[in-house]
Amino acid sequence: MPDVLHLIWQPDVTDDFVQPGHFFLWMETVQPAKPRKPGRHPRQRYAKSLLIWLNEILDRSFAPGFCAAQSLYLPSAEGGPLPSPELLSETELPEQSEWAAWKVDCFRLPSAPIQTINELHYRLLVQGGDVRPGQDFLFWYFFTQSLRSLLLKDQYVPAMRCRRSKDGSAYAFHPGWEFLSDAYDRLLVEAAECMPPAAAPGYEAASILRHCAEVMLHQAIGRAQLTQAALKKLQFSFLPEACVAPRRAPWLAATDPTVAEQWTKWRRRVAGSGGTRSFQLALQVHEPAAEAPEHWPLEFLAWSRRDPSLRIPLAEYWSLPDREREPLGREFGPTFETDLLTDLGQMARIYPALWDALDTARPTGMVLSLEEAFAFLTETSWILEDAGFRVIVPAWWTPQGRRRAKLRMRSSPAGKKASAAAKRADLSLDELLEFRYELTLGGETVAPEEWARLVEAKTPLVQFRGQWVVLDKDRMAEMLAFWKKEGEAGENLDVQAMLHRTADEDDVFEIDPTDALAAMLDKLRDHSRLKPIDDPPGLRAQLRDYQKRGVAWLAFLESLKLSGCLADDMGLGKTIQVIARLLHERSQAGRPAPTLLVAPTSVLGNWRKEIERFAPQLQTLVHHGAERCKNPQAFAAAALDQDVVIVSYALALRDSALLSAVRWHRLVLDEAQNIKNPEAKQTKAILKLDAGSRLALTGTPVENRLLDLWSIFNFLNPGYLGRQAAFRKHYETPIQRDHDPARSAQLRRLVEPFILRRVKTDPAIIKDLPDKVENKQYCNLSREQASLYEAVVRDVEKQLEASEGIQRQGLMLSTLMRLKQICNHPAQFLQDDSPFDPQRSHKLERLTDMLGDVLAEGESALVFTQFTEIGERLERHLKTHLDCQTYYLHGGTSRQRREQMIARFQDPQTPPAVFVLSLKAGGVGITLTRANHVFHFDRWWNPAVEDQASDRAFRIGQTRNVFVHKFLTLGTLEERIDQMIEDKKRMAGAIVGSDESWLAQLDNDAFKKLIALNRTTILDD
Template sequence: MPAHTLAVEAAVHRLLDGADDTDSARLWRAVVLSGLAQLAAGRMAPGRSATGTAAWRLLPDPGAVDWLHRCAAAMPVQAYAATTTDTGRLLLHAPGSLITACWDALADALTRTSPGGPPEAASTAAADPGAVAGYARDEPLPAEPYRRLLAAIDTELAGSVRLVLRLCLPTAVPPGDGAGPDDAAEAAGGFSVALAMRSAGDPSLVVELAQLWSAPTEVLDRFGADAETDVLLALRRAARTWPPLSAALAEHAPSVLPLADEEVDGLFEAAEALGAAGADVLWPAELTDHSPRLAATTKRPAATGPAAFGLDELLDFQWQATLDGTALTQQELTALAEAKRPLVRLRGRWVRVDRSLVARLRRRRSRLDGAQALAAALTGTLSTADGDVPFTPDRPLAELVDRLAGAASEVPPPDGLDATLRPYQRRGLGWLAAMTGAGLGGCLADDMGLGKTVQIIALHLHRRTLHRGPTLVCCPASLLGNWEREVHRFAPGVPVRRFHGASRDLGALAGDEIVLASYGVLRADTATLAGVRWGLVVADEAQAAKNPLSRTAKALRAVPAAARIALTGTPVENRLTDLWSIVDWTTPGLLGPLADFRRRIAIPVERYADADATRRLAALTRPFLLRRRKIDPGIAPELPPKTETDELVPLTAEQTTLYEAVVRDTMAEIEAAEGVARRGLVLKLLTALKQICNHPAQYLGEPGPLAGRSGKLAALDELLDVILAEGDSVLVFSQYVQMCRLLERHLADRGVDTLLVHGGVGVRQREERVRRFDEGAAPVFLLSLKAAGTGLNLTRASHVIHVDRWWNPAVEDQATDRAYRIGQDRPVQVHRLVTEHTVEDRVAKLIADKRALADAVVGTGETWLTELSDDELADLVALA
């Protein structure tokens, strides 16, 4: 089987980026993550490599050793780094030694610095065996000069036992005899540490040192002849970390060490360092299971009337100490704060007096803003500079969380809605109404084609009955016409205006009006839009603001609104910061500052698949994100298998100039012509206008440049971004081979793989390209309309885009049926790109009005247009 040989640093990067998902890669990724965690804890020491050079090695703790054994036992055969000898004999290494070798390689490669020291560094180390300059250089140096140092390290680390320190508690005073209330009494006697040893080979084997001194033969038979020496060496090492143990070294047979009160506090603080030095600290069960814990809760002043919650309000919060989940009384808190010893008796058990906890309890109340309190209530924890603490919300906040967690109530279709909402759309309207009614925002992330626009229009009508104010819709310029048309279609009584063009203004703005603005205008005229107090602001294709530092994102944040809704089919395109940008706009502050979000959630989830961070993110975002997919069961069983949409796009300035010039010049010729000549000129005019609507480069017959010159090209890029982000495949049709070739080159420049079939492609080549598309070689298939209209089965595609219109619906339907046919098991989305206010737009309306009579009216293609009168033709092609 194939194998890869990589340098350590390259292997680490390759494994951690998650690109390889084989059994072998998953195992070695886990090994590397475990090794990195141990190195981060400082578990490494100088050593020598198999070739005799100075090398760092990793010192696994007991838990890691246990994990190593379990991992080695489960190692898949693909993960064995098998090698061959000169004679071709296969060498299969022990899995445990492979993991150890990987950890040691990590320790040596990642601990060193680049060579920058003086050339004599090695000779200096040779003169002074205690120096470790050879362990800080990139180039391998002989380990011989360090033999005394390494021997001392080996002696310290190669022991057969680990030291165990067991904390012993004083004798409790009987209830009623102590000084504190509610059984919060001092204790008789003092604290002590009982010394014991644990077998390195069998961690379950533990004996007290008192037993070693009283019955040495019996104990040494079980632990080995060197156990006595090894435990005294371990005691010496531990004393370097925690000096009170030095008193035990002075004893002939150390077994119990009395502790002063302050030394007990020191033992708690030194426990982790002692573990790294080879000494395990064992605590009494009641201390580990029943220690006071810090918690936080909100508390607001008493108010008359029903309590409410708002993101813009400030809430008092106070610290609490809890024991077994129950808050301590004021008397217990006083006893805890005034205790003179590190451990006190509370509720019949010993508890540790955590001085930092006491100090925080004594602080004045702090304040949280509404978003911080809501985030804490959703996750059950409050994030602080000292870590997360449990959080208990007050009643209004708890009730809000309960409402967010439950299913939203359906809202009756509002008056004025000229549409029948499907069941999932009614549920979506209920969710939108509940979120905005609570003063919160949300992200509607339904799949393309599930009707996000009509749900927003219905929401506006619902809010109109409540007099919530005007709605601002920000979207790409290519969608302005589509939004205007949809509002007129589904809410004919609602005033709508485009805030676009040089003469744009917001004068006489009605309270129930919908205003449409492109993201470009939003950036250019932020101050004007920010001067209105909007009842609702909607960001369509909200991924346009996924970069929180972009001008678009900053402009959106500057526009005030009572509620904000983001619409996108891809809330996370590349990174979790995309989601942060959207959610922080809809519900400011919910996910915290961006830097904290990256540190606490994005990096742990994206790099390490951290389960806790993933759960926290889900708890925070689930109530504010509604996503339904076409493939979800029960979402829209009544939806037709094929959904068709006309995507209205604007002309660019260059297209407009060319369009008007061609109409002006050619209409003069048509008015002077008759018969066949006239019909030929009409077809020539229509062809020229369609090519201009596609792209000026097609009409002018030039190679480029392409970007920024065509509204259709910009709309196509936006559609493909969404489709490809969802992992779908798409058929892109044009009746012009030249346009297909322009698109092929443009998409190649964008890094999008494509295949192309047109009339000049032979049968075998066409079959080969169809096969490659079906196998997933490219997500985009460019097809000339006539050449691909027959003989192709392309059911891999779930989207079809018609870049230009063949004004015979039967021809378009035949091309669409390359994807929409027997064998297709997913809904098919058909997108027709139509330039608004042009001949394309008007003919599309004629076809839509006469669809039932399409065969009779336009069954001969475009020739029916040649029979129009001069006035009818002028009206048809005039640019509005």
Template sequence: MAEVPPALSLAALPAGLQLATYFVDSGRVVPGLKVDPDGRLRAQWWPLPAAGDRELLAAHLTGDSLEEQQQLAESLADAVDRLVRQRLEGSAAQALRSASRHRRGPPALPQAWLAALEGPDPHLAATADLAAEAALVTGLHQWVREGACGGGSLQLCLRLHEPTSPRLRRWPVELLLRSVIDPSLMVPLAAFWAGESPFPVDCFEEVLAQLGLLTRLAPELGGLLEQQAPASLDLEEGALLSLLRQRVSVLDEAGFGLLLPSWWRHGQRLGLRVNTNTNRRSSTNTPAGDGGGLNLNALVSFQWQAVLGDRPLGKAELASLQKAAAAKRSLVRLRGEWTLIEPNAIASLLRHAGLEGDASGTELLHANLGLSRLGLPDDLPLVGVEASGPLGELLGGELHSRATPIPTPADFNGELRPYQERGLGWLVFLGWLGLGACLADDMGLGKTAQLIAALLADPLEAPTLVVAPVSLLGNWSRELQRFAPQLPVLIHHGPGRFRGTAAAFKRQLASERGKGKPAPVLLTTYGMVSRDLPLLAGMGFGRLVFDEAQQLKNPYTAQSKAAAALRGERRIALTGTPVENRLSELWALMQLLNPGLLGSLRQFRDQFALPIERDHDAEVAARLQRLTAPFVLRRLKSDRGILPDLPDKIEQSEPCTLSNEQASLYQAVVEELLAAAESSDGIERRGLVLAGLTRLKQVCNHPAHYLADGSALPRRSGKLDRVEELLDTILDAGEKVLIFSQFAAWGERLRAHLQGRYGGEPLWLHGGLTRRVRDAMVQRFAEVDGPLIFLLSLKAGGTGLNLTAAAHVIHFDRWWNPAVEDQATDRAHRIGQRRTVHVHKLVCSGTIEERIDAMIQSKRDLAERVVGTGEQWLTELSTTELREVISLRREALTP
């Protein structure tokens, strides 16, 4: 199925596709039929705007001419039709088309229309029955009009009143008229009929039309049409519930105003709550440990408690419920507010209230998350879990406040900052509770130092295993030697690593410890964990530390499965980007740290990922943040209360113009790419588009990069000219600079060119270097008289390195994920940096780079939720939309 990935913000799409995606994702589309100028019938999917969409549609107009409105309507209809057909491709609708081919004879007109709605050809086969064709077109147009709200000046509203007599239990529904231009102006419809409203009498037809639509959409209100001047109607309880349950969303979509009581909009839930604050002792003792207060595997005794919202129900209220259920009533008044009940479920609720049971901490967490029901029948809502002590703080998200700062350990060779002492206290506290922790501080805030301090403040008998990318092993070794030289450190990597049994390895690590010394720290890489899993999984570590834990974002990879198989008393993940691409990465991280906490991946997708990524549901996003907050500690450098002395970071896009040679090559690649996209589909099309986008980026860098012909570099690229201008200024001031590129071949060409122009030897770090060579480069760059220019591959050098000797960062080509670029930039903008860091992002004006630069700026605020990555989403654009993004514009050319 071809669709825009849910991780991509709508703001990052071309305007036409933004609007179409909005209507399709929200289900506001309707099948239609129109007659082309040549007389052929065309099946088409149309958008179905509601009254609340007026402002959204108006925002896409630059003027108010009828011609422009017509153009917007036509382009939106075409985009919606194309997007719906893409999403239907390969779906169950294909089975319908296949089945229709087995029918004998030509399909009937309605069947032909249905087939054309999801087939590659939208046109219906010509028939001789012109009258039938005209009738079908007219009927469909009428059907669509009946489901849409008119665009008049008045809005018909419904206000629900409570019964005047509890015995009669009849619910008055009053009709009102509200001005669309001034929503504060609203009068009873009765005043309008009596000529006592500010609205003109020539609105009668508009009001009558809305009344007709109202009664068609909500038959429960049909009695209004029996009145000479419809103004109000009393509903029996059954009709009222039918109106509220089945018609509210339909009426709202159709543009009617709904003034409903708060108990319906935000009513408190009636259900059962788990209460662990019972006098009965737990089935098992609380596991031993320094924290002693909580282990998710321990059984906890609880009692089922009937509640309304967060308040338990008393005996009198339970009796009222029982009486209402016996009378088959669905509405009962409790605590001065009407409450909706299911009469058939009340007996079950009363039967469960007061019953006792046992559950593990994990099961109670699942119940609080809505991922488990603890055996409760499906017809009874499980409202939540009430607990005290550490479990209550965990369920209430209060662990951060309970975790008190721990002063810098006496044997820590350095001084922790206040926010780091708070992080240390949090790490130790969660470790005592037997819970996994994700320290997700912004890049450069000293996650490594806080972890090393935790090794000293919370010593364990068994060794600590630190798993990190190979490029960071040297950094870990140096940091451990710097902050905690008393800790024995071993590196499990390379051909000389230990190759015996797990038992023999344990004995070797024990011998390294020695009498009176702390447990050793074993450093290894993600690749080694996968390769030597039988050895490492049999060890049983005191603490597992996963550095740059975003490496484990895909739970299906071999290294993620290997990491999950390791055994350790404590589990800690370190990452500056807990969610880099999509929410499934957060699930993978939590699954590693606290297995089963967020349920299965399927449950997580249904309850969280889809509502947040697809529907942009802010309430669900806030709920997920609350649920994971106890396990994720994230602080940002932008908060001056965290790091008041960190220098500023000044980021700017550096516009570059294409040379004539670049412009010619760029245009040729665009034409080739569009032709390939037009003539292919599916996986083949996506592959061709990705390859074409890579070629466009290479052209923007330099003609020699794209041609790969080894030709000379000077004076042929606007980007290279701009880099030389920047370097002339930076190097003249004696300052150092980092230059990032995602292309290794281009990095090698650039290194040779800069060496010839400026002398010296620019450093060049890429994925093909050994760990020892990388470490030597980092050390050389840190030296006062070391090289001034450090070229780095974005993937090999974008994480983990401390390069604060540089005060300038240049992104030669763009990686279209702001989180990845930020990680690279923060090799320089981190603790230890004393100067303002200047970040230069090179962007070729008038090209795809300029469009993408604007797009990622508009979606940067989503980095904490879901961030689109790479160019993959561009492969899903239609050829027309792709042309809009990549076409060369006049400002790209050198004057």
């Protein structure tokens, strides 16, 4: 279990306008240590160890002075501090706890804590290792990064606190700054609702959040080094220069109260110019008249908030007679004219050029020069809009209407550009990728000579063919040089290079929309344009519409010699889409070379069973176990007789030389996040396998960090996302650390042609799914489980012949229970407190992986087991390995605790969670519709009882499709009993008994066959 990094905020107590405060880091360890002194926290990393860790992860050299013991109030019980929620399961919570002070070694974050917290969060994500962030750290990360966005938008104003002497003869004031925006107010409310108590122990959430925000703002302003000259330029001359460093400024004496009065009036005007008025002041930029191209009118308008269709130019308003102006005055408010002049004054403080327009009592607007108009459009307009004013710009200035300079790519096979053959609709892929280039502006072709004249223009705003356009002359000059080099000779690219060229919508390259290549690109970027296939011949199932489209997408990518990632949500049928693709290509081109499928050990049996179920005509070889073929020639010969060869990730590394001896038609990776580490030997071995096409299956292409995505793409289309170091520099760091939206959009456009992602919440998917989707998860026994299972079977076979009557039935029922325990996990059967590791049970491994996918999708789940002794270990394991909220309900749970857990689980404001329930205690009488996934870890051999448990989620109040997953171990009694139940249901719809006693009615031979182990299903990697 990893250690937990905590972050708290503590204010200092001073008489300043804003009391200083600091962020403190401390680390909670798993194993308690003997405290050095009484009152010290027993599970903490002490100062020296904490400082070493921070220096390593942040690659800095912090001085020891940053570490010191702090007194923290923490939940406590029985004379000691409670472990944090990350280290404590729901079942371990004491009935009562109290807050008590404990000495903890903390690291005080230096200046610029917002950036440090952001970097530390990024480093934990990338290289956290045995340390994970606590709830308090994650909360402060969210809050400080939200403040960062407000700072970047300049949503703050000067502030002042004033106080008068007792006799009223003197004043003192303390200058500062404050946030002023609706977004800030909403942030405080939202953050207060979700703030964990440990984030600032002992303080009320709303006040401590406001205090933290003010300190962060004052630190940012102090680092900006504003001067009195800057304040005067902003029309804040009535404020002293002490505003630039309010934390260092004392209370300043003043005999003249006008400073405070000026600020109060100004503050009231700023706050009052928001949404309380019935009108909004607007500025509209007009194009110049033809006879005066240098004169750009800037017009003042009043815009009704109640009726957005009502907007009136002030020139028109002032020209109206008084009697006609009165109705408009009532619409815009009784103090409209006064408020209007106030707002114009406030606008002039931001854009001082407007002061000249306010020399008259009835201002209507002003005229800008060409250079002033360009400066207003590029710089001033967005500042005014952020301040709450409306700015109306010409349509050609908007992102949608702007005419952009582009290099248009047109398919033009060499030697055919002048012939009709170049216009064929059936050009081959190689012909499509032979390009010619044209210079275009706003979609219109421009001759090189005319283009050169535009580049030589003296102003960035010019009239071109009757319309105003904005020119980036440096960029246009580069495009002209490129055209001179490549335009006439043409260029050959592959599909990946072409996608790179057109990845950024604002970049210089575009595809001719009438070209056949454009249709191909549209299909790559918009999967809905693909025509769904029909159910392929031989498929024993009916594909849903979205699955048919998924198979068509796989076929389309492979026709372009590209590889893709099928990233559908869990439960939407990635497996059956792959099987359908295998049958689909056989029906079109005959039997190809074999497909190699690499999957986690825990799902090898599931793949084999699904192929047998849906496409039994496909020849399948599961390559595993000690008896597997190890001779390269013999293996190659055997593989070529198969349609599908299935192998585990572990054997893909161990038998890499064997697998490399075959040229595979297709290489499929199930749960492709297993290659997320590009440096792992397993990943490198898989990359060396030779295959005509590649396919990745995963519900989580980005599990922890963007490098996961790079590693998967390095498998699919090597080199497409560049080298690892370049990807980290250009995408991972700007996106994950700096939250760069432009880089995010560019990366999304690069990868979207190769990822097909459908989620269960899509309307088209919801209507295509039944309300409850059931599927069985087949798992193999590990070698340890098989050994225990076989020993029990041998022992029972000896006792069975000597038993009869009640004794015989009791032996049979106890045997069923013991074998089911072994199928769950060896530790459950042995009862020896041995490690509850997924490596010892493929069933536990599969459950952990699937629940990870569920939580990653923001959904919750129920896990049922009939064994109380394993429920607690399941809950502890899931909480530790998935870092999620868990609950455990069993027969010994008190009524009060039961109701508390159900209420917390059902609360939509809480994070997604996993609820582990014993079948008898949780199978009836409760509603848990927050979950839409139900897992039966072990089976109760009665369909009615299992359905009753599943219906805890599938009942009135459930608004989503419910997915029920039933776990079975192959080659054991679980597989055979399930088959017996299915046979009975098919034959007569019979309902078996309410428990497992019906199995004890079998004769000895039938019972021996029932429990016998099929050794061919044992996996030994």
